[in-house]
Amino acid sequence: MQKCTINSGLFSINAINKLLFVMKLTFLLVLCSLMTVSASVKSQDARVTLTMKETAISKVIRAIEKNTDYKFVYNSSVFPADTKVNVSVTDETVANLLNQILANTGFNFKLLGGGLIVLTQNQVTAGPIVITGSVIDENNQPLLGVNIKIKGQKTGATTTNEKGFFSIKLPDNNAVLEVSYIGYLTQEIIPGNSTTLNIKLKQALGALNEVVVVGYGTQSKATITAAVSQVSGADLVKVPGANLTQSLAGRLPGLIAYNTSGQPGADDATLLVRGLSTTNNSAPLIVIDGIVRSDISYMDPNDIESVSVLKDAAATAIYGARAANGAILVTTKRGTEGKTTITYSGNAGVQSAVQVLKPLDSYTTALMWNQAWTNEGAFAPDYYGTKGFNAAALAAIQNGTDPNRFGNTDWYKAVYGGTPTQQSHNVSINGGTTQSRYFLSAGYLDQNGLYDASLSRYNIRANLDGKIANIFDYTLNIAGRREIHDNVNGTPNNALEMSPLEPFQYTNGTYHYDPAWSGNPYLEGKGYGGYNDVTNDNFESSVTLSYKVPFIPGLSIKGLYSFDNYATYNKIWSTPYTTYQYNADNTFSVPASVSTALASLSETFGQSQSTTSEASLNYSHSFKLHNINALLLYTETRNSAQSITAGRINFPSPLLDQLTLGSTTGATNGSTATQSARRGVVSRLAYNYDQKYLFEFDSRYDGSDLFPPGHRYGFFPALSAGWRLSEESFIKDRLPFITNLKIRGSWGMAGNDSGGAFQYLSTYSIPTGSSYGFGGSAGQVLAPGVIPNPVFTWEKATTTDVGVDANLWKNLFGISADYFYKRTSNILATPASAVPVVLGGSLPIGNYGIVDNSGFEIELTHQNTIGAVSYYVRPNITFNHSKVISYPEAASTPSTLRLTGRQVQPTTLITGYVANGLYQNAAQITSGPTPLYAATQPGDIRYVDLNGDGKITASDKTIITNGSTPGTVAGLNAGASYKGFDFSVLFQGAADVNDVIPRALAWSMYGGIQIAYPLQQNYWTPSNPGATFPRLTVTSKDNQDNSTYWVRNGSYLRMKSFELGYTLPKAWLSKLSISDTHIFVNGTNLFTLSHLRGIMDPETGVYNYPLMRVFNVGLTVKFN
C-alpha cells in the first residue's frame, strides 16, 4: 500500500490506523458478545489459470474479475480496451499476468486496498495532486459533512465544511473519488486533469434516506443502532378516528395497542411498548417535540410529522428514570423553505357500533326466568314474576295484551343503535425563506356519540424556525387546544342489563321508571339526567435557541425552555326527570323520590403546570471517515397541579346551572395541590467509521423526588453497536442486490419511578369524604398515611436487543427484525399480598419483584411498480412473553396459584377454577370431590380438585388467563396507486389472549337480572345435556366463580382502516392556484373476525361503550 503522509491536524495517520484497529477489535468484541458472527475472509494473493487467444483486454480483465476478488477501474475513453492479446498462464499471480497484457498499452496498474486495481497511463504525473471542490444538493444548497475518500484507500479521506467545500490530496490524477453522504446516492468521480470539482448529489429514495426521531435528536435510519420504529403522520390521517392512540394500532412493530371504549372523548387505546414487564405502571413515556408530555390522544393528526416508538435501552436510556416501558415520540410538522402552501383537509362521516348485541324477546326471557326459579326449587309464580310468571302473565307477555306492565324492549338498541356523525377540518400554512420558516395549523373536530356523549376539539399550532442575526437559530412552538368532552350524567350503559320485559314507553306516551337504576337509561342517554362535561384547555409551548461555536467546527450550544399549562373544568349537573311507575292497580305514579328531587351541581377547576429547562452542548464532526456525534445535556422539570371543587344541591329550578343558584345548605368544596420535580444529565456519544462500524453510548444520570433522600439519583447507561455489512466490499461487490444490511445490538438500562409520592414520610392527612364529630356537629378527622419506607429506589429495566435491518434490490424488499430480552427488577410495588393485614397500615411502595419479558418483532416491506401500478405491502408482527421471576407472594400460596416462575402477566391475570364440563347427574356430585357450594345441582359447572384434597376450595384455583393484554399483535398495511387513484388498507389483529365472558353474557337470570342473549338459550336441562351454558339459576352462586368454563380465545382480526382516493389531474386545477386535490372515502373498524361473536367485542367487551365503525368522505386541497 502506498504510504501517505497527510496530517489531519489532530491525529497522525499511524495513530488513526492504530485507533482503527483497536476500534475494530472492540466492535467485534461487542458484537461477538451479542451474536454469532460469520464473515468470509478475502483472498489477498489470488492466482489465476487462464488461456485466451486474440481476445480484447477488456474481456481478459472481466475474466480475472470473475475468478478473483479483484475489481478493475480504468478510464474507458483513453484505455485501449479493445487491444487484442494472447494469454496462457497456469497458477500465475494476477500481477504477473497484468504486466504481461499491459506491456504494449502505455498503461500500468496499481493495486489498491480492497482488491481494487486501477489502470493508469504511464505518463501520469507522479506525486500528489490537490483537488478542491464543493458538494451541493439538488436544490443547490451546500452539504456539510459529505464524505470524500479515495476509492480503495483507507487514508486521505476528508469531509466538506459548512459551505460544502472540500480539499483532498490525490496520489495521482487517475485516482477515483468516492463521494458519499447519508441519504444520498454515492458517486464515483475520476478527476482526470481537473483540479476543481463541483459535485451535485442526488437524494436516495426510500427507507435508507429516512431520518428517525430519537431521544434528544434525530438519526439516520441507515446508521441507527437502537430499536426504533417510526410511522409518518401521513399514514395516521388515513384512520378516520378522532383519537390518535387508536390510529397507532397495527402500524408499529413492538407497539401493542388495544381499545377499551369507543366513547367520543374517552376512547383512548391502551398503549404498551413490547407488552407488560412490570407489575407497576406499564405506560410508555410520551414525548411531544422533545418535551415529556402526558397526552397524545387528542392531537390533530394533520399536525403530526411522525411518531416513533423507542423500544430498547439504547433508545430509551437517554430518558433514564421514566422510560423503562419504552417511549413514544411525537414530532410535529415544521415549515419548509419555499413557496407558501396552504392545505385544507376535511372529512365527514357516520359512525355506528361495531357490535350491537340483540337480547332475546320478553316472552323467551320470561320462560327462562320461570326455569331459573324452578331450578332453585322456589318457583312460586304470580302475575308480577317475583319468583316466576304465572300463566296469565305469560299470555300477556306473549300477546302484548298488558303493554304497560310487560314490554318487549330492546334497550341495547334504544341506547346504542344510533348512527351519529363526525367531521373534522384542518387548514395549515407552510412556507419560509432561508431566514425563517413557519408551519401554522388550525383544526376543528366534532364527534357525536351514540347517546349524548360527544367530543369537540379546536386546535391551533405555530411552529417557527429561523435565524437571529445570522448567528442564532431559534425554534418556537406554540400549540393550544380546547377539548370539550360532553357526557351525560347518568348510566345509559345500564341498558345492557335492562330486561326486555320492562316497557320502554307506556301507552300514554310517558316513560318507564326502572327502580334498580332509579330512572330510565334511554332518557339518561338523551341527557334528561343532566350532564357531566369536561373542558380541557391545553397550552404547550417551547422555545430553543442554539448557537454554533465558530472556533470549534461542529460544536453548538443550545438552550430550551418549555412551559405547558393544562386547565380542566368539570361540571356535573344532575337534574331530575319525570318517569312513571305502572302500579298494580293499573295507575301511573311518579315515585316520590323522583317527583321531589331537585337539581344539584358540582364543579371542579383544575390546572397543572409543567416547565422544562434544558441546556446542551452538541458536537457533530467528521474527521476523514470518522464521524462523531456527541451530546451533553442538563434538564430539569417542575410540575405542579392545583384544583378546586365546589358543589351545591337543592337548586330551586333545573333551568339554570350556576353554582350560586343552589342552596347554601349542603354546599361543599375542596381542593388538591401537588408538586414534583426531576432533573437529569444526559449524554450521548455516537461514533461511526465510514458509516460502516457504528457505536453509541448513551446515559442519563437522573434524579426524582419520588424517592427518599439519598436514593434519589440513578444512572442509566446503554451501549449499542451496529455493523453495516452492506458497506463491505464483499457484499457490495459480490451480492449487489443487498442494498442495505445492518446488524445491531444493544444493552442498557432504563428506570421507572412511577408510584405515589412521599412514601418515605410518615404523614397524616385530612381525607375528604370522612368526618367524625361529637355533640351533634360534624368534625374533621386526621388519617394516617402509609407506613413509611425509608429505603427504596428505581425500578430498573435491563434490556438486551439484537436486530437486523436489510433492504434488497434497492427498496423492493425490506426487513427489520428485533429480538429482545428485558428484565425488570426492583419493581415498585407494595407487598400487600404477602404481608399480614394485622400490621394494620397501608403498605408503602418498595422494590419488590422481578419480571422477565422477552419477545420478537419483525416488519417486512415490499414495494414495487409494475406499469402504472405502484403498490406496497408492510406486514408486522410482535410476540412477547412475560415471566414472573420473583413476586411478593403469600408464604403458603398453593402451587397452582403461585406466580413466581410462571409465564404470566402479573397485573392482568385472572385466577379461577378449572372446569370439567357440567355435572350431568346427582351421582357425579356425590361421588366427589365435595363441590364448592353445598347447593350444587346437575347442570352446574364441575370444577377440578387440583390439590386432590377431595373438596373444591379456594386452594384449587389456578391462573386461568393472562388478562386483556395480547401476547401477539400484528398488522398488515398495504396500498396501491394507479394513475390518479390510490388505495390503502390496514388490518390489525391480536392473538395469544383470552377473555372471560362478562357477567351479563354468562349467567342470565342470576341476581334477578331478567335478560338473556341468544347464545344463552342453550342452557343445561336434563334433556339438553350437551348445553354450552349451565342450568339457569337466580340466587345460586354455583356457576358464578371465574373458571375456565367462561374463558374464550380472544384473538381477533380487524380491518382497522381502509381508504380509496383519487387525485384530480393538475391541469384541471392549476388556474385556481390549486396544486393538488385529493378526494377520498375511508373507514375504520369495518369488519372483525373473532371467536367472541355474539358475546362481546374482543377489545372493549360489553360493559363499555362499544367500539365505533366509521364511514367517512373527505378531501385535501393544496393551494400555492
Next chain:
Amino acid sequence: MKKISYILCGLLLLLIASSSCKKNLLDSTPLNQYSSADTWKDSTLVNLYVSNIYSGMPSEYDSITGSDMLGNYTDEATDNRTALAASYAYDQNQDNSTNAPFNKLWTNYYAQIRNCNVFLDNIGALNASAGLKTRLTGEVRFLRALYYHYVHNYFGAFPIISKTLSATDNLFIPRGTDADCINFITSELNAAAALLPVKYTGANMGRATKGAALALMCRTYLYAGQWQNAADAATAVMNLNTYSLFPDYGGIFYPTNEYNSEVILDKEYVALVASNQSSQVDYATIPGYFTGRATAASNPNGALVDAYEMTDGTTFSWSNPAQAANPWANRDPRLEASIIHDGSVLLGQTINMFVGSPYNNPTLRASLTGYDMRKFVDPNYNPNQTTNQSGQNFIIIRYAEVLLNYAEAEFNLGNTTEALKYVNMIRARPSVNMPAITAANFTMAKLQHERYIELAFEGLRLWDINRWKTGPQARGASSITGITINGTLSGPISSHTYTPVAVNTGRVFVDPQMYLFPIPYAEIIKYPASAPLVQNPGW
C-alpha cells in the same frame, strides 16, 4: 448587530445557568399532609386523629345501605335482595373463606387497632394538659378494646397486638388463646374505665365514658361465660347512677332524643350531606313507595313478629282464630315500635302490605315475609328530600342491654330472683308496660325471649345465638316465616285475612362452623407453615 448577538449570547447563558442552580430542587414536601413530628406536637391534630379512630366504630345503620344488617344473619330478618345480598348467600352456606361477607372487617378492625397503638406509643410526647392526655388515652384504650371485642365476636380468638408494628417486625403472630383474648380486652377496659370520665357535656358528647368501658366489659364477660365478672361489671355501671331506662321504647333511637338517659355508647351521625357523617337509615328502611328505590331490604321474620306477647303476657298464636283475625292487636307495644305490618301507619300513611300495593310493590322488591322494619325510622323523617341523610346516632350500648346482661349473669349464677327483677324492670318501661313475669314462669327461655324482643335489629342477636349455640333453630332452614295476605288488591285492608307461611330462603346452618366467620383466605395463606394462622373450624 454585534450588540444584539451579545445580548442573545448573554440570554442563552442565563437560560443555561438559571436551569441548573436550584440545589434543593428535589427536596419537595407534601402540600396537604402533616408530618408525623408536627402532628404529635399539636393537641388539635391529635384530637382529630382520635376522631378518626372513633369513625370506624360499627353501626347497623351503615350496614343497611352497605353490606347487610347483622339481623339478616339471624331469626330477626331476612334480606329480600336474594342473590344481591351478602347475608342471603351466607345464610345458604354458599360462601367460603375467600368471599365471606365480613372478610373486610379483619382488615378494617386491625387498621383501627394500629391507629390506637400508634396513638398510645406517641401520646407521651404531646405537650398538653395531663387531664386531656389521660382522657384521650382512656378513650383510645377503650376503642382498641372495642375493636378487639368485635374481632372476637366475628372471628374468635385473635392475634393480640398492643404496640405499633413495623413492616420488618415479625408479623406472623399466632392467635392468642380465648382466655388471653378476653383477659386482654377486659383488662384494657378496666384501665380505660379508670381514666375516663363518667359524663361529657356539649361538644364532647359521644366520647367513650367510664360507663361505656364498664358496659362493654360486662358484655365481654357475659359472652365469655364469666358470669360473676359480668354481673360485677353491670353492677359497676348501675352504681354510676348515670343511666336509666328511657320511657319511650321506640323513641330511644330518634334524633330528638339523642344522648338520652339510656344511651351508654353511640356512634355519632350528623344530618347533612356535606358532613360525610350521616347515614341513610330512614331512607333505606322505609318501603320503596316513599323513595322510588328498592329499599327496605331487611324483612322482619314472621317468627319474630309472632314472638311479641299479647299485652296480657300470653303467647300469640295463629291457631287462635280471634288472634289470627286481628293478629297485631293487643300485642306487646314493642311490636308496633319495631315492625311495619299490614295496616301500620307510617309517616302519615296507612301501609297496605298486599303484594302489588304501592307500599309492597313487586317492582321495588316485595317483602318476602309480609313485614317491613320500623325500628330506627324517625317519625319526623321527610322522604321528600334529595339528601336522604339521617343524623340519628346509632346506639352501640344502651342501659337496657346492661340490665339484661346482669339478669342473665345472675340467672346463671343461680340468683334467679335478682335476675327476674331486672327482666321485669325492662318489661315495666312506661311505654312498654308488659306484665311482670312471675317467678314460677321465669326460665332461661323467657330471659332469651326478652333479649330477642327488646334488642331486636340492634346487631346483638347474632352474638347471642352464637354463644347460646341455638344456630340450628335460629339460623337454620326453617328459621324464617312470613304471612300471605289474602284478599284482593283493590279491597280495603280491613278485608284482608292472613295465613302464616314458611319462607324458603334456602338457609342452611352448618354446626359448629357457622358460629364463627372465616378468617379471610388471603390472610391464612400469608402465614408460613411453620407459624400458621389457624382457620376457624369447618372453613
